[in-house]
Amino acid sequence: MESKAVPTVELNPIGLSLADYAGRPSTLCPGCGHNMVSNAIQAAVYEMGILPEKIIKMSGIGCSSKSPNYFLQRSFGFNSLHGRMPNLATGASFADTSVKVLGISGDGDSASIGLGHFKHVIRRNVPMVYIIENNGVYGLTKGQFSATTDLGLELKHQGVNVLPPLDLCMEAILSGASFVARAFAGDSKQMKEIFKAAFAHDGLAIVDVISPCVTFNNKDESLQSYTFGRQNVSPLQDIKFYLEHQREQILDFADGETREVDMPDGSVIVLKKTASDYDPTDRMAAFQMLAESYTERHFITGLIYIKRGTTTVHEHYDLVDEPLNRLSVERLRPSKAALDEINTRFG
Amino acid sequence: MSESNHSSQAQDMQVNDFVMTICTVNGSGSATANTTLFRALFSMGIPTSGKNIFPSNIKGMATWFVIRANAQGFTGRKLGDDIIVAVNPKSLAKDISYLHEGGVVFYADHLALPEDAPENLIYYPMPIKELMKGLDVPRNLRDYTENMLYVGIVSDVLGITKDALMAALNKHFAGKPAIAEANFKNVELAYDWAAANLEKKDVYPVEEMPPLNDYIMTDGNIAAGLGSLFGGMQFCSWYPITPSTSMVEAMIEWAPRLRKDPETGKMTCAIVQVEDELAAAGAAVGAGWAGLRSVASTSGPGISLMAETVGLAYFAETPIVLWDVQRVGPSTGLPTRTSQGDLAQIYHLSHGDTQYIIYMPGSVTECFDFGWRALDIADKYQTPVFVLSDLDLGMNYWMTKKFEYPNRPMDRGKLVWEEELEKFPEWGRYMDIDNDGIPYRTVPGNLSPRAAYFTRGTGHNEYGNYEEDPANWSKLITRIGKKFKNGIKDLPEPVIYRAKQDAAIGIIGWGSTEIALLETQHLLAEKGIHADFMRIRSLPSDTVTREFIASHQRNYVLELNRDGQLCNILKLEIEEYSQKLISISEIGGLPMSAEWATESIIAKEQEKYGK
Numbered sequence: 005m006e007s008k009a010v011p012t013v014e015l016n017p018i019g020l021s022l023a024d025y026a027g028r029p030s031t032l033c034p035g036c037g038h039n040m041v042s043n044a045i046q047a048a049v050y051e052m053g054i055l056p057e058k059i060i061k062m063s064g065i066g067c068s069s070k071s072p073n074y075f076l077q078r079s080f081g082f083n084s085l086h087g088r089m090p091n092l093a094t095g096a097s098f099a100d101t102s103v104k105v106l107g108i109s110g111d112g113d114s115a116s117i118g119l120g121h122f123k124h125v126i127r128r129n130v131p132m133v134y135i136i137e138n139n140g141v142y143g144l145t146k147g148q149f150s151a152t153t154d155l156g157l158e159l160k161h162q163g164v165n166v167l168p169p170l171d172l173c174m175e176a177i178l179s180g181a182s183f184v185a186r187a188f189a190g191d192s193k194q195m196k197e198i199f200k201a202a203f204a205h206d207g208l209a210i211v212d213v214i215s216p217c218v219t220f221n222n223k224d225e226s227l228q229s230y231t232f233g234r235q236n237v238s239p240l241q242d243i244k245f246y247l248e249h250q251r252e253q254i255l256d257f258a259d260g261e262t263r264e265v266d267m268p269d270g271s272v273i274v275l276k277k278t279a280s281d282y283d284p285t286d287r288m289a290a291f292q293m294l295a296e297s298y299t300e301r302h303f304i305t306g307l308i309y310i311k312r313g314t315t316t317v318h319e320h321y322d323l324v325d326e327p328l329n330r331l332s333v334e335r336l337r338p339s340k341a342a343l344d345e346i347n348t349r350f351g
Numbered sequence: 352m353s354e355s356n357h358s359s360q361a362q363d364m365q366v367n368d369f370v371m372t373i374c375t376v377n378g379s380g381s382a383t384a385n386t387t388l389f390r391a392l393f394s395m396g397i398p399t400s401g402k403n404i405f406p407s408n409i410k411g412m413a414t415w416f417v418i419r420a421n422a423q424g425f426t427g428r429k430l431g432d433d434i435i436v437a438v439n440p441k442s443l444a445k446d447i448s449y450l451h452e453g454g455v456v457f458y459a460d461h462l463a464l465p466e467d468a469p470e471n472l473i474y475y476p477m478p479i480k481e482l483m484k485g486l487d488v489p490r491n492l493r494d495y496t497e498n499m500l501y502v503g504i505v506s507d508v509l510g511i512t513k514d515a516l517m518a519a520l521n522k523h524f525a526g527k528p529a530i531a532e533a534n535f536k537n538v539e540l541a542y543d544w545a546a547a548n549l550e551k552k553d554v555y556p557v558e559e560m561p562p563l564n565d566y567i568m569t570d571g572n573i574a575a576g577l578g579s580l581f582g583g584m585q586f587c588s589w590y591p592i593t594p595s596t597s598m599v600e601a602m603i604e605w606a607p608r609l610r611k612d613p614e615t616g617k618m619t620c621a622i623v624q625v626e627d628e629l630a631a632a633g634a635a636v637g638a639g640w641a642g643l644r645s646v647a648s649t650s651g652p653g654i655s656l657m658a659e660t661v662g663l664a665y666f667a668e669t670p671i672v673l674w675d676v677q678r679v680g681p682s683t684g685l686p687t688r689t690s691q692g693d694l695a696q697i698y699h700l701s702h703g704d705t706q707y708i709i710y711m712p713g714s715v716t717e718c719f720d721f722g723w724r725a726l727d728i729a730d731k732y733q734t735p736v737f738v739l740s741d742l743d744l745g746m747n748y749w750m751t752k753k754f755e756y757p758n759r760p761m762d763r764g765k766l767v768w769e770e771e772l773e774k775f776p777e778w779g780r781y782m783d784i785d786n787d788g789i790p791y792r793t794v795p796g797n798l799s800p801r802a803a804y805f806t807r808g809t810g811h812n813e814y815g816n817y818e819e820d821p822a823n824w825s826k827l828i829t830r831i832g833k834k835f836k837n838g839i840k841d842l843p844e845p846v847i848y849r850a851k852q853d854a855a856i857g858i859i860g861w862g863s864t865e866i867a868l869l870e871t872q873h874l875l876a877e878k879g880i881h882a883d884f885m886r887i888r889s890l891p892s893d894t895v896t897r898e899f900i901a902s903h904q905r906n907y908v909l910e911l912n913r914d915g916q917l918c919n920i921l922k923l924e925i926e927e928y929s930q931k932l933i934s935i936s937e938i939g940g941l942p943m944s945a946e947w948a949t950e951s952i953i954a955k956e957q958e959k960y961g962k
Contacts, residue, residue, distance in 0.1 A: 028816075057798045060641070065808075073805055073817075080795045081805040082640060084633070085663055091625070091633020092640070098586055098621055099641030100796035121633075124626040321621040324612050327796050328585055328619070329642030330768075331612075333761035336583030336619055336644070338609040340756045346577065347753045349525060350567035 017053035017249075025050045027075040037189030037215030037230075038068055038137045042075040044192050045106070045135070048199035049076065052247065059104045060096060064089040064118060067144050068110030068137035068215070079106075087118025090125030090134075094317070097130050100327035101318055104203065105132035112142050115151035115170045122172070126179040126208055131316045133202045133209050136172055137189075139217035140228035147220035154227040159220065169227070173308050174294045176210040177287060182311040183209035184290070186304060188233045189216060194305060200245035201307065204267040207314045214303070233303055240284070240293075240306035242276035265310055275307060284310050367397045367422040369555045371434035371505075374446040375498070378410030381438075383523060383534070384498035385416040386748070390519035391511045392420050393568050393750060396560035400426035400866075401748035402942065407593070407686045413442040422560065426750060427867035428942040433555060434509075436501050437462065438479075447472070455553045457505055459497075473553045475545075477504045482541055496537055503541025508549055510557040513542065567753050571718040571744035571863075575648075575674055576601030577754065578722015580609045580620070583761050584672075585643040587622045588634035593686050594742035595648045595676035599624075632657035632673075636664045639671040640806060642766065642794030644726050648674040651693045652683065654700065661735050662701025663808045668781070668790070668831065670729035670736075670764070677741040679940045688940025689742035691862055695916040697737050698890060704828050706835050708842065709890040710738040713865040715751035717888070718744065723757050724843070730764040732838050733792060741911075743942040744863035765791045769799040779813040780804040781827065788833035835891055842889035845896055848872060850881040857903035858884040858952070859932075860910070861917055863942065868909060870945035875952060882907075882952070887917065892924045900928045905960075907952050910936040911943055933959075 013021045025046040030039050049059065056078035063069035065086035072081045084092045089107050097105045114122040114136050125134070141159070142148040149157070149165045152172065157165045176184045183205040187195040195213065202209035216222050216230045224231040244257050248270030261277040263284075275284065283289055290309040297304045324331065373388075375381045389401040397420050404415040419426045434455040437443050444465040447456060452471045458464060460476035468474075479497050488496045506516055517535055524531040575598045579587070589599045602622050610620045625631050631647045639645035649657065654675050664671055677693045679685035699705050708728060710721040721738050729736040765785075772778060772793060778801060781790050790813075793802040804815040811827070812818040848869060860868040865886050872884045885899045900906050900921070908918035915934030922929040935951045 055798070057800070057803065060795045062637075078800055078803050080793075080803045082637070082667075083805065083807040083809070084636075085659055085808060088629060088633045088660060091630040091660070092637030094623070094625065094630070095586060095588060095634035095637025095639070095643070095645065096641040096795065098623075098638055099643050099794065103795050120626060121630055124630065128625075317623070318621075321623075322618050323621060324615055324617040324619055328621075329794055329796055331585070331619055333583060333763065335612055335614070336585065336610075337757065337761060338581055342609055343581065343754055343756050347567055349522075350569045351564075351753070 016050050018055060020050065022046065022050050024078065025056055025076055027077045028073050030071070030074040032067060032071065032074070033219050035218040036067070037139060037213070037217070038071045039074070040189040040192055041135065041137050041195070041213050041215055042071050044195040044199055046075045048196045048203065052200055052203055054104065054203065058102065059106055061106050061108060062089050062093040062096065063108040064110070064113035066110040066112050066142070067217075068108055069113060071137065072108050087113050087116070087121060089113065090118065090121040090130070093132055094125060094128065094130050097132060098318065098323070099329040101131075102327065105130065107132050107134040109134065109136050111136060111138045111140060111150045111152040111172070115172055119151070119170070119175070123175060123179040126176055126181045126210065128317045129180070129182070129207050129314055131207055131318070133199070133211065135211045135213060137215040138172065138212055138228065139215050139221055140169070140226065141217050141221035143217050143220055152228075157221070157226055171294055171298065172212045173210065174291065177290050177309050181210050181309065182207040182314040184309040185209070185211045185307045187211055187213045188237055188303070188305050189213055190230050190233050191237065191305065194239065194243060197243045197245045198307065201243070201267070201273045204245070204269055204271045206268045207316055227303075236301060236303040238302050238304055239278055240280065240282045240304055240308065241278055243306055244274045244276075245271065246274065247271050265312070268312075273307065284308060364554050364556060365433070366556055366558055367420055367560065369420055369433040370429045370431070371418045371436065372432045372446070372449070373416040373418070373436040374439050374442050375414055375416070376439050377405055377408055377412050377414035379498070380495035381416065381498045383495065384502045385418070386523055387499075387502050387516065387519045387538070388505065388511070389418045389748060390522055390568060391506065391515040392418070392557065393563065394515045394518040395512065395557065396562045397422065397557065398424040398426050398563070398750055400750060402428065402743065403747060404941070405687050413439055420557070425866065425870040425873070425945065427870055428944045430944050430946045434553075436505055438497070438501065453554060455555065457501060457508070459501070475504070475508060475549055477501055478544070482544060485540065486537065499534055499537045500541040503538040504545040504549070506538070507542045507545035508551055508553070509555060512559070513539065563750065565753055566750050568748055568750055569715055570597070570746055570748055571712065571715045571740050572598035572676065572746060573601040574715045574718035574751070574754065575722050575738070575740060575745070577605060578719035579646050579672070579726070580605055581719070581757060582723030582726035583644050584646045584726060585620045586635065586638035587620070587646045587648065588625050588631040588638070589622070589648050590625060590628050590631045590653065592628075592650045592653050594678055594746045595650045595653070595674060597746060598648045598674060598676060628653035628656035629660065632660035635671045636660055636669050639664065639669045639729070640667070640794070642796070644730065645670070646672045646674065646726070648676070650676050650678050651680040654693060654697060658701045662703065662705055664735045665701065665705045665707070666808055666831070667806050668733040670733050672725045672729050672736050672738065674738045674740060676745040677739060679938065685940045687742070689863070689942055690912060690938055690940065691741060691864070691910050691916070692912040692938065694739060694912070695919065697739065698920060704832070706832065706891070708732065708734065708736045708835065708838055710736065710843070711861045711888050711890070712738065712740055712744065713846070713862055713886050713888065715744065715749045716754055719754045721843075727762040728838070728841060730766065731762055731789070731841065732834050733764060733789060734834065739862060741863050765789055767791050767793060768797055769802070772797070772799050772802055780815045781811065782813040783830055787837055788830050839891055839893050842893065844893060845885045845887045845899065847895075847899060848884040850876065850883050852881045854881040854883045855904045856880070856882045857899055857906035858882045859887065859906050859908040859917070859921070860884070861887045864909065864911065867943040867945045867948055871948040871952065874945055874949040878953070880953070880956065890920065892921060896921070897925050897928070900925055900931055903931065905933055906931050907933050907935050907955065909943065909948050909951070910934070912936050912938050
C-alpha cells in the first residue's frame with residue numbers, strides 16, 4: 005500500500021495550530037510593514053502557546069489600528085478612538101487580569117494625538133504589550149507628516165518637514181517604562197523574539213516597530229523606509245527568547261558573550277553581544293544611545309531597556325484574585341445592615 | 352414703642368423659620384462650626400438645609416454658609432437674610448445690606464460696625480477675642496476655636512439647646528468622643544456667657560419639634576458615591592473637578608468598608624484617578640466593555656472632553672454610567688456655583704445620531720437611588736447612562752429621606768458567558784435576537800471560541816465586521832434608537848404634586864429645584880393661584896409627562912439656565928402640546944428661590960393672561 009503524504013500541522017504546547025491565531029484577510033497595502041507585524045505577533049503568540057481567548061487586542065485609529073482585525077480572530081478586539089487606546093486598555097485590563105492586553109498603535113496615534121495618554125499609561129504601568137507600528141506618516145489620510153517624521157523629509161502634498169521627530173522609545177523610558185524595545189518590520193525573526201519577550205514581561209512593554217509605509221513614506225533616504233532600514237539596521241544585540249521548557253536549548257545559541265534576563269513566568273531572554281557591548285538595564289545609557297543613534301543615523305533595534313519587578317497598576321487596588329468581571333452579583337452589593345448603619349450615622 | 356406695636360411684634364414671632372448666613376473667610380476652618388449649628392437644628396426636629404456659597408479660591412476670600420430653618424420643610428434658597436453671623440470685616444457692610452428689617456447681626460465685637468449700620472436691625476456683640484483669652488488653644492487651632500465660640504453665642508440667643516449641640520458634635524466627631532467633648536466645652540463657654548450677658552430682642556426663636564426619624568442629613572455627592580457602591584460598581588475612573596470630586600472621594604472613603612469581599616477580604620472595585628477626562632471616559636468605557644460595572648464622575652468641562660468617547664460607547668453599545676455634577680458654564684464659567692446648564696449638551700452628546708438615557712435626581716436620597724439604578728439600566732440597555740446632579744445637590748447639606756435598600760436584585764442585562772452562549776444556534780454581537788433592539792453581549796475572558804468579536808466605532812454588521820452598506824447602516828442606527836424608546840418604561844416616572852384644587856396651570860421642573868418649586872406652589876396657592884407641580888426625573892420623556900402637559904392650559908417650565916433647555920426638549924418630544932409649554936429660566940449661579948419663581952409665574956400670568 006502506497007503511503008499518502010499527510011500534510012502535518014504543527015501544534016503548539018496547547019495543541020493549537022498557527023491557523024488558530026490567524027485573522028481576517030488584510031486590507032492594508034501589499035508590502036505594508038504592518039502586515040509583517042501582524043504575522044510576527046501571530047507567530048510569537050502561537051509559539052508561546054497563549055490561548056487566543058486569553059488576549060484582548062486594543063487599538064486606536066489609523067492603518068496600524070485597523071491591523072488587529074488581521075490577526076488573532078479568536079481574541080476580543082477593540083478598534084477604538086484616535087490616540088485613546090491606552091485609556092480603554094487601562095479600564096479593560098481590570099476586568100480579568102489573566103487576560104493579556106495587546107495594544108496596537110501608530111505614530112499618529114501615540115506620538116501626536118495621544119502622546120499624553122501614551123506617557124500616562126506607561127506611568128501607570130498597566131501590564132500590557134504596547135506595539136507602535138511606526139511609519140512616520142499618516143497613511144489613512146493619505147500622506148501627512150506625523151510627529152515621528154524625520155526632519156527634512158519631503159512629501160508630495162506636504163513639502164518639507166520642518167519639525168524634528170519624537171523618539172517614542174526615549175519618551176517611554178522617560179515616562180518610566182520597564183520594557184522598551186525597537187524592531188524593524190523588515191526583520192521578522194528579531195521582531196518575533198522581541199514580541200515574545202514583551203509578552204513575558206510583567207509590566208508595560210513598549211515595542212516601537214519601524215514599519216514602512218510603502219505608499220506614502222518609503223523613499224530610500226527616509227528613516228522609516230525598507231531601504232534605509234536594511235542598509236542601516238544595527239541590532240544592539242542578537243536576541244532570542246526561550247520558554248521555561250526550552251531553557252536547555254539556550255546553550256546552542258549562547259556560543260558568544262551573552263546576557264540572560266529571567267522573566268517572571270520562568271522564560272528567559274538571551275541577549276548575545278554584537279559589536280557594541282550594550283547594557284539594557286542601564287537607563288542613562290539607553291538615553292545616550294538613543295540620542296546618538298539619531299544624530300549618527302544608526303537604525304538601532306533590539307532590547308533598549310528592561311527593568312524587572314516593577315509594580316503594576318492592578319497591585320495598588322488589592323483586588324480579588326478571580327476575574328472581577330465574573331464576580332456574582334451577590335458579592336457586589338453590600339448588605340442591608342451596612343446601609344442601615346449608614347442611615348444611623350447620617351441621621 | 353407703643354403697646355400695640357409690641358403685641359404685633361409678639362405675634363410676628365417667626366418660630367423655627369429663618370435664614371441665617373454665616374459670613375466668614377474661606378480657609379478659616381468654619382466648616383465644623385457651621386455644620387454643628389445646622390445639625391443641632393436638625394436634631395431638634397427642625398427642617399434645615401445648609402448651603403455653602405464659596406469662591407473658586409483656597410484661602411482668604413469671603414465665603415458664606417447659609418442655614419435655612421423652616422418648620423414647613425421649605426428649605427430651599429430664600430432671598431435675603433434674617434440673621435447674619437458677621438466675622439469677616441471685609442464683607443461686613445455688604446453682608447448687613449442683605450438683612451430684612453428687624454434682622455439680626457451677631458458680630459465679633461472687635462470688628463467695627465459700619466457707621467451707617469441701619470437702626471432697624473438687632474445687634475448682638477460677640478466678645479470672641481475676650482473669650483479666647485480664657486482658653487489655652489494652640490496657634491493653629493485659634494481660628495477654628497473662635498468659630499466654635501460663635502456657635503455657642505448664636506445657639507443661646509436662638510434657643511438651640513445644649514443637648515442638641517452635644518448631639519451634633521457627637522455626629523460630627525463620630526467615634527471620637529474626647530474631641531466632641533473638648534469642642535463642646537468651648538461652645539458651652541460662649542453659650543453661658545451669652546445666657547448671662549445677652550437679652551433676646553429678636554423674633555427668631557427655635558423650638559423643639561417632633562424628631563425627624565425618617566430623615567438623614569448629608570449631601571448628594573456622598574449619596575451618589577454610596578449609591579454606586581450599592582449598585583455593584585466595579586470600576587470608576589475620574590479626574591478631579593469641582594463640584595464632582597467629593598462624589599469620588601466618598602467612594603474612596605466608603606469602598607474599603609462596603610466593598611471588601613467577605614470571603615477573601617479583598618476589594619471588589621477599583622477607583623482609578625487618571626490624567627484627564629478623556630482618559631477617565633476611556634478607561635470607564637474599556638472597563639464597561641470588558642464586563643465591569645463602570646462609572647465616571649465629572650462636571651460640565653469634563654463632559655465636553657468626554658464627548659468623543661461617550662459617542663463611541665453609544666455606538667459600540669457599551670454600558671457605563673456618567674455623573675455630571677453641574678456647575679455654571681460655558682467654559683470654566685463659575686466653577687463653584689450651581690446650574691442646570693448641561694442638559695442640552697448631554698442629551699445628544701457627541702457627533703452623529705446619538706441620544707442618552709438621563710436620570711435627574713431631585714433630592715439627596717434620589718442620588719443614592721439613581722446611583723444603583725443607573726448601573727442596572729446601563730447594563731440592560733448596553734448604553735451610556737447619564738445622571739445629572741448639580742453643585743447645590745451634590746455639595747450642600749440636605750435633610751433627606753433615609754436611603755432605601757435596593758428593592759430588586761442587580762440586573763446585568765444580556766451579558767452571557769460560555770454555557771449560555773452555547774445555547775444560541777447563531778450568535779452575533781449586534782444581532783437583535785429578541786427583536787427588542789438589545790443584542791446579547793460577551794466580554795473578554797469568555798473562553799468560548801464563539802465569544803470573541805471585534806468592537807469598532809466604524810460601521811459594522813451584526814457580527815461586528817466592517818460594513819459600509821447604506822441599508823446596513825440605516826438598520827443599525829435605527830435599532831440602537833429603538834432601545835431608547837423601549838427603555839422609557841424602565842425609567843423613573845415624574846413625581847406629581849397636585850394642587851389642593853383643580854389647577855389650570857402646571858409647573859414643571861427637574862433636579863435640585865424641587866424644594867424651591869414646592870414652596871412656589873405653596874406661595875402661589877396663598878395668592879389664589881392653583882398649580883400642579885411635576886418634577887421630571889428622567890429623559891426621554893414619557894406618557895405621564897405628556898398627559899400632565901396636555902391636561903393643563905399652560906405649563907411653566909422653570910430651570911436654572913439661560914435658554915430653558917428642558918422646555919426646549921419637551922417642545923420637541925411633545926410637539927403637539929408645544930404651545931402649552933412656557934419657559935421661565937434664569938442663571939446666576941445660585942440655587943433657585945421660591946420668591947423668584949413665584950414672581951416670575953405671576954408676571955407671566957398677568958402679562959399673557961391678565962390673571
